[in-house]
Amino acid sequence: MLKKRGYQAQKPSDVPLRGWWDISKRLVHNLGQDNLSLVAAGVAFYGLLAIFPALAALLSLYGYFFSAADMVEQLDRVLSLLAPASQDLVMSQVQELNAQSQASLSISAIVGFVLTIWSSSKGAQAMITACNISYHESKKRNLFIALLTRFVFAFGAIIIAVVALATIGILPVILNYVGFERNIDWTIKLITWALLAAIFLLSLSIIYRYAPHRRAAKWRWLSCGALIATCMWVVASIGFSFYVSRFASYSETYGSLAGVVIMLMWLYISAYIVILGAAINASIEQQTLTDSTIGEPRSRGERGATVADELTTKQRQQVDKE
Numbered sequence: 001m002l003k004k005r006g007y008q009a010q011k012p013s014d015v016p017l018r019g020w021w022d023i024s025k026r027l028v029h030n031l032g033q034d035n036l037s038l039v040a041a042g043v044a045f046y047g048l049l050a051i052f053p054a055l056a057a058l059l060s061l062y063g064y065f066f067s068a069a070d071m072v073e074q075l076d077r078v079l080s081l082l083a084p085a086s087q088d089l090v091m092s093q094v095q096e097l098n099a100q101s102q103a104s105l106s107i108s109a110i111v112g113f114v115l116t117i118w119s120s121s122k123g124a125q126a127m128i129t130a131c132n133i134s135y136h137e138s139k140k141r142n143l144f145i146a147l148l149t150r151f152v153f154a155f156g157a158i159i160i161a162v163v164a165l166a167t168i169g170i171l172p173v174i175l176n177y178v179g180f181e182r183n184i185d186w187t188i189k190l191i192t193w194a195l196l197a198a199i200f201l202l203s204l205s206i207i208y209r210y211a212p213h214r215r216a217a218k219w220r221w222l223s224c225g226a227l228i229a230t231c232m233w234v235v236a237s238i239g240f241s242f243y244v245s246r247f248a249s250y251s252e253t254y255g256s257l258a259g260v261v262i263m264l265m266w267l268y269i270s271a272y273i274v275i276l277g278a279a280i281n282a283s284i285e286q287q288t289l290t291d292s293t294i295g296e297p298r299s300r301g302e303r304g305a306t307v308a309d310e311l312t313t314k315q316r317q318q319v320d321k322e
Contacts, residue, residue, distance in 0.1 A: 004016060004018055004019075005018050005019045005022060005287070006018075006019030006020075006287050006288060007019075007287070007288060007289045008288065008289060008290060009287065009288040009290065010288075010290060011220045011221075012220065012221065012223070012224050012284050014288075015284070015287055015288070019287050022287060023283045023284055023287050024283075026283045026286065026287075026312070027279055027280060027283040030134070030279055030282070030283065031276070031279060034133050034134070034279075036130060036133060036134065036272070036275045036276070036279065037272060039126060039129060039130040039133065039275060040130065040268055040271040040272035040274075040275050041268055041271075042126040043123050043126040043127050043130065043267075043271035043274075043275075044264055044267035044268035044270075044271045045264070046119050046120075046122040046123035046126060047119075047123050047267045047271065048260070048263060048264050048267055049115075049119040049122075049123075050115075050116050050119035050120045050123060051263070052112075053111070053112040053113070053114075053115035053116045053119065054112065054116040054120075054158065054161070116158060117151070117154060117155075117158075120154035120155075120157050120158060121150050121151055121153075121154040123154070123157070124150050124151075124153035124154045124157065125150050127153070127207065127211060127271070127274070127275075128149065128150065128153070128211045128212070128213075130271075130274075130275045130278065131207065131208065131211040131212040131275075131278045132211075132212055132213055134212075134275060134278035134279040134281075134282050135212045135214060135278065135282045135305070135306060135307055136282070136306040136307060136310075137212050137213045137214050137305075137306055138213070139213055140213040140214070141213050149210070149211070153207070153211065156203075156206070157203075160199060160203055163199065193234060193238075196234075197230050197231075197233075197234050200230050200233055200234075201226055201227065201230040204225075204226040204229055204230060204274060204277055205219065205222055205223070205226045207274065207278075208222045208225060208226060208277065208278055208281055209222055211278075212278075212305075214293075214304055214305040214306065215293045215294065215295075215303060215304030215305050215308075216293065216294050217281070217285060217292050217293055217294070217305065217308070218292060218293065218294055221281060221284065221285045221292045222281055224280060224281065224284055225276075225277035225278060225279075225280035225281035225284070226277055226281075228277060228280055229273050229274060229276060229277030229280070230277075232273050232276070233270060233273045233274075236269050236270075236273060237266065237269075237270070240265070240266055240269060244262055282307050285305075285307045285308060286307040286308075286310075286312060289311075291303055291308060292305075292307075292308050293305050293308050
């Protein structure tokens with residue numbers, strides 16, 4: 001019976017169909033009980049607060065090396081992934097920054113960077129809290145380690161965002177150089193989404209491994225949630241952009257705030273998908289009785305991770321029978 005439900009699985013692919021049914025029921029129960037949608041709203045809120053200071057800081061630095069025309073051209077490629085209302089919102093911020101003097105831009109860069117770090121760190125803390133809830137963990141780290149982890153994740157998010165934006169900006173130049181003149185728009189979009197998906201997948205794997213206050217899980221127990229969440233994020237982002245541009249009437253309902261509302265909704269969807277991936281991993285990891293944490297195998301109760309240490313009611317009954 002232990003094998004039929006995957007209680008002795010060494011990796012997720014060892015779990016049989018009956019075990020995946022248990023995982024699905026556990027996931028649905030946990031999502032309803034943990035109110036993860038509220039935590040996702042907090043992550044989205046702080047993410048929105050971080051976007052515009054970050055934009056001000058990046059554009060201020062960009063303005064030292066490139067002209068306003070170059071800046072707008074590069075941004076057009078990035079903004080093509082957003083809904084029209086969000087594009088207008090960002091471009092209005094760019095126009096205001098272009099009208100400022102170099103001295104004002106320097107101040108904007110400093111203030112924007114400070115606000116970005118603060119907002120990003122609050123968003124990182126909300127994400128860490130969400131991962132703790134998903135993995136049924138309490139706060140176990142001391143204050144210094146907790147703050148260090150929070151700011152490392154904040155800086156990491158900023159660096160990943162810069163790399164993603166740079167990739168989108170440089171990609172057309174590379175494609176033109178290698179001779180992809182025909183159908184270049186579609187080629188750019190396909191490669192852009194593929195690169196963004198790869199960056200998102202890598203970021204999720206790091207978040208799921210190091211964010212929760214627990215002994216880290218082996219990579220094999222993080223891959224399913226990260227892969228599912230990445231696929232969902234790509235589909236949801238493309239679908240939401242299509243819906244907003246074709247059917248939704250946010251501009252009629254929210255007026256000048258439409259761009260902010262659309263961006264906040266997309267951030268909320270993204271945050272919820274990230275948290276859902278963590279919940280999927282936790283539900284899968286809880287299905288096996290073998291040690292899923294890093295290092296040498298340990299007995300239950302000594303693994304430093306709730307989902308790896310504690311038995312579900314059904315598991316306890318099966319173990320007692322065996």
